[in-house]
Amino acid sequence: xxxxxxxxxxxVEDMLRGVLAAHPELTADPRNPRVxxxxxxxxxxxxxxxxxxxxxxxxxxxxxxxGLLDAVAVGEVFSSPTAKSFLDAFRRADQGxxxxxxxxxxxxxxxxxxxxxxxxxxxxxxxxxxxxxxxxASAGRDExxxxxxxxxxxxxxxxxxxxxxxxxxxxxxxxxxxxxxDHTRSVGIGLSACTIPAxxxxxxxxxxxxxxxxxxxxxxxxVKVTRTVPAKDMAALMLDIVLPDFPLERGEEVSVLVSxxxxxxxxxxxxxxxxxAARLAEAGLSIGFRFVGNLFTSxxxxxxxxxxxxxxxxxxxxxxxxxxxxxxxxxDGA
Amino acid sequence: xxxxxxxxxxxVEDMLRGVLAAHPELTADPRNPRVxxxxxxxxxxxxxxxxxxxxxxxxxxxxxxxGLLDAVAVGEVFSSPTAKSFLDAFRRADQGxxxxxxxxxxxxxxxxxxxxxxxxxxxxxxxxxxxxxxxxASAGRDExxxxxxxxxxxxxxxxxxxxxxxxxxxxxxxxxxxxxxDHTRSVGIGLSACTIPAxxxxxxxxxxxxxxxxxxxxxxxxVKVTRTVPAKDMAALMLDIVLPDFPLERGEEVSVLVSxxxxxxxxxxxxxxxxxAARLAEAGLSIGFRFVGNLFTSxxxxxxxxxxxxxxxxxxxxxxxxxxxxxxxxxDGA
Numbered sequence: 001x002x003x004x005x006x007x008x009x010x011x012v013e014d015m016l017r018g019v020l021a022a023h024p025e026l027t028a029d030p031r032n033p034r035v036x037x038x039x040x041x042x043x044x045x046x047x048x049x050x051x052x053x054x055x056x057x058x059x060x061x062x063x064x065x066x067g068l069l070d071a072v073a074v075g076e077v078f079s080s081p082t083a084k085s086f087l088d089a090f091r092r093a094d095q096g097x098x099x100x101x102x103x104x105x106x107x108x109x110x111x112x113x114x115x116x117x118x119x120x121x122x123x124x125x126x127x128x129x130x131x132x133x134x135x136x137a138s139a140g141r142d143e144x145x146x147x148x149x150x151x152x153x154x155x156x157x158x159x160x161x162x163x164x165x166x167x168x169x170x171x172x173x174x175x176x177x178x179x180x181x182d183h184t185r186s187v188g189i190g191l192s193a194c195t196i197p198a199x200x201x202x203x204x205x206x207x208x209x210x211x212x213x214x215x216x217x218x219x220x221x222x223v224k225v226t227r228t229v230p231a232k233d234m235a236a237l238m239l240d241i242v243l244p245d246f247p248l249e250r251g252e253e254v255s256v257l258v259s260x261x262x263x264x265x266x267x268x269x270x271x272x273x274x275x276x277a278a279r280l281a282e283a284g285l286s287i288g289f290r291f292v293g294n295l296f297t298s299x300x301x302x303x304x305x306x307x308x309x310x311x312x313x314x315x316x317x318x319x320x321x322x323x324x325x326x327x328x329x330x331x332d333g334a
Numbered sequence: 335x336x337x338x339x340x341x342x343x344x345x346v347e348d349m350l351r352g353v354l355a356a357h358p359e360l361t362a363d364p365r366n367p368r369v370x371x372x373x374x375x376x377x378x379x380x381x382x383x384x385x386x387x388x389x390x391x392x393x394x395x396x397x398x399x400x401g402l403l404d405a406v407a408v409g410e411v412f413s414s415p416t417a418k419s420f421l422d423a424f425r426r427a428d429q430g431x432x433x434x435x436x437x438x439x440x441x442x443x444x445x446x447x448x449x450x451x452x453x454x455x456x457x458x459x460x461x462x463x464x465x466x467x468x469x470x471a472s473a474g475r476d477e478x479x480x481x482x483x484x485x486x487x488x489x490x491x492x493x494x495x496x497x498x499x500x501x502x503x504x505x506x507x508x509x510x511x512x513x514x515x516d517h518t519r520s521v522g523i524g525l526s527a528c529t530i531p532a533x534x535x536x537x538x539x540x541x542x543x544x545x546x547x548x549x550x551x552x553x554x555x556x557v558k559v560t561r562t563v564p565a566k567d568m569a570a571l572m573l574d575i576v577l578p579d580f581p582l583e584r585g586e587e588v589s590v591l592v593s594x595x596x597x598x599x600x601x602x603x604x605x606x607x608x609x610x611a612a613r614l615a616e617a618g619l620s621i622g623f624r625f626v627g628n629l630f631t632s633x634x635x636x637x638x639x640x641x642x643x644x645x646x647x648x649x650x651x652x653x654x655x656x657x658x659x660x661x662x663x664x665x666d667g668a
Contacts, residue, residue, distance in 0.1 A: 001542070002525035002526060002540070002542065002543070002544070002545060002562050002636055003525070003562075003598075003602055004523075004525070004565045004568060004598060004602035004603070004605055004606050004638055005564070005565055005602060005605055006564045006565045006566055006605065006609075007564070011601060011602075011605065014565065014604075014605040014608055015601045015602075015604045015605050015608075016604075017604075017605075017608035018603075018604030018605055018606070018607040018608035018609075018611070018626070019604050021607060021608055021611040021612075021624075022604065022607050022611075022624040022626045023624075054601065055599070055601060057599065057600035057601050057604075058600060062600075189338075191336035191337070191338070192336060206336070208335070208336065209336070210336070211336060228336050228337075230339070230340045230341070231338045231339055231340045231348065232340055234338060262597065262599055263596065263597035263634050263636075264337075264338060264634070265389070265391065265596055265631065265633050265634055266391035266392060266396075266628070266631070267345060267349045267388065267389060267391050267633070268337055268338035268339060268345075268349075269338070269352075270348075270349045270350075270351075270352030270353050270356065270391075271338055271339055271340065271345065271348040271349050271351075271352055272338050272352070273352040273355060273356050274348055274349075274351035274352035274355055275340075275352075277352070277355040277356075278355075290355070290356040290357075292352070292356045293660075294600070294628060297599065297600070299599050299601070300597050300598070300599055300636070302336055302597075302634070304338055326627075329663050
């Protein structure tokens with residue numbers, strides 16, 4: 001594995017130097033270099049925060065910006081940020097109206113967020129949380145609480161960030177973000193493993209000619225390993241997992257997000273999107289929003305994820321609102 | 335190599351279906367499905383066109399949009415579009431004020447563009463061209479005319495597209511695009527090969543632990559193959575090729591573009607950017623524009639390219655102008 005790094009143990013520090021140098025609109029918190037945020041959160045606005053392991057770029061820090069996140073706690077590669085980093089992100093984002101922490105359902109993140117919320121309360125900062133659990137393949141429908149958060153988090157951040165930008169109070173921001181993730185389902189297909197730089201070898205394996213349906217963002221086991229199939233059949237397999245999990249009827253409108261996992265070319269992501277769109281049309285669903293690209297990755301893993309969100313008038317308004325960030329810019333860019 | 339495709343011989347058609355489905359603001363030309371453009375070029379504006387082989391996404395078609403390109407001729411993977419596709423792109427983009435064709439210096443593209451320009455002239459369409467030759471490693475300084483065009487083309491499209499959007503006539507658009515590429519130098523480092531789907535195997539090879547400095551976008555030989563070095567040294571090697579090729583003095587301002595070649599994670603692109611920025615600061619150069627991401631790729635090749643543009647007041651104005659496209663959105667998005 002040939003990489004553009006200085007040392008495997010300092011990839012996060014070095015990346016952050018680059019991100020800050022390339023994006024003057026983002027700054028590190030003076031108290032904690034592992035907290036990145038917009039330079040000046042608006043006074044009186046609800047703060048919107050997330051955090052997560054590195055290696056998923058542009059997630060998580062690439063969604064900091066107007067109309068999206070105010071501050072992001074940055075972890076080591078594929079590891080939760082510390083409780084202190086979440087706390088410092090809350091402190092940075094708080095402008096007196098409280099903080100919405102919108103994060104993914106992983107053991108480390110859950111533990112550290114909970115601890116940070118308590119510490120914040122002791123400092124008089126009101127933090128409420130939404131936990132993303134859009135990865136359908138990670139647990140059964142009756143165990144949704146166990147499911148992991150994956151690329152659907154982008155929709156949660158977009159909805160919560162837009163509600164906050166529109167002047168919603170903390171409960172309103174939490175309600176919008178919760179609705180967005182409740183209306184969202186994702187599934188992934190893995191086509192190759194990836195290697196954490198500090199480990200030096202992959203901790204899972206996908207053979208040439210095979211694919212893993214339902215794989216997690218860190219190579220967590222999916223629902224089955226099969227021979228690779230054409231893109232059309234990949235779309236069908238993914239939608240056959242995602243759609244039955246919804247209450248979703250013909251004539252409804254959805255948002256579709258296709259993300260590459262890192263090394264799968266944009267060409268192939270569009271090929272998958274074409275097949276997904278064709279099949280959704282057959283299912284009588286219309287597509288109101290479309291996102292295609294390396295939006296939530298896992299280092300140089302090959303593969304794709306599909307995220308479908310059931311839209312209502314509120315979600316349509318929130319998804320259409322302007323935003324500007326490394327990962328997503330829409331409308332007039334706020 | 336596990337891919338998300340239906341058939342290796344139809345990746346371009348299938349990708350185009352996906353691009354058109356995902357981006358209603360883009361349409362295929364009714365006469366030629368290999369010509370993609372903005373739905374409604376503005377009347378009376380100079381048309382701005384490019385074309386090139388597929389597999390470099392978001393280049394080339396991902397730079398069609400307001401403030402950038404009006405129409406793009408789409409080739410097979412790593413192959414020039416046909417002369418007819420260039421001609422149809424000219425016809426589509428022409429709104430009576432002529433067409434600027436801003437393309438890269440490759441044998442097939444040169445031949446087909448020249449043929450298309452003649453055919454267009456016979457139809458009364460005035461086409462003038464700029465040929466990008468920013469890849470410093472592809473030929474010596476006294477043979478600049480032989481150099482290939484790589485990611486520096488994005489700056490050429492941005493400058494020409496902005497000049498056209500500002501109402502410049504054909505000569506003004508050509509002059510701005512020519513200046514942009516004359517002020518631009520690029521170099522690449524390859525860290526792995528890539529495979530054209532229809533071939534099924536890589537037509538070049540980079541060993542684990544080795545890198546190729548000066549590699550071309552299709553694996554064309556670079557200036558040397560060495561053991562991999564830390565990112566800091568990669569930045570130094572690249573700048574030591576790029577900077578001496580310029581007339582560039584301390585105190586001047588530049589634009590820096592770092593692109594991943596496909597499979598190199600965004601994390602690593604930012605690590606390289608940090609080192610490039612640090613070294614440019616040491617050289618007394620300030621950075622006016624910064625672009626980091628998978629902006630001009632080569633399928634799933636690992637590696638990075640660095641593009642430096644020497645800025646003057648005109649280029650600063652043109653680069654800052656608004657634009658909106660898959661690959662690049664700036665300002666209010668036009």
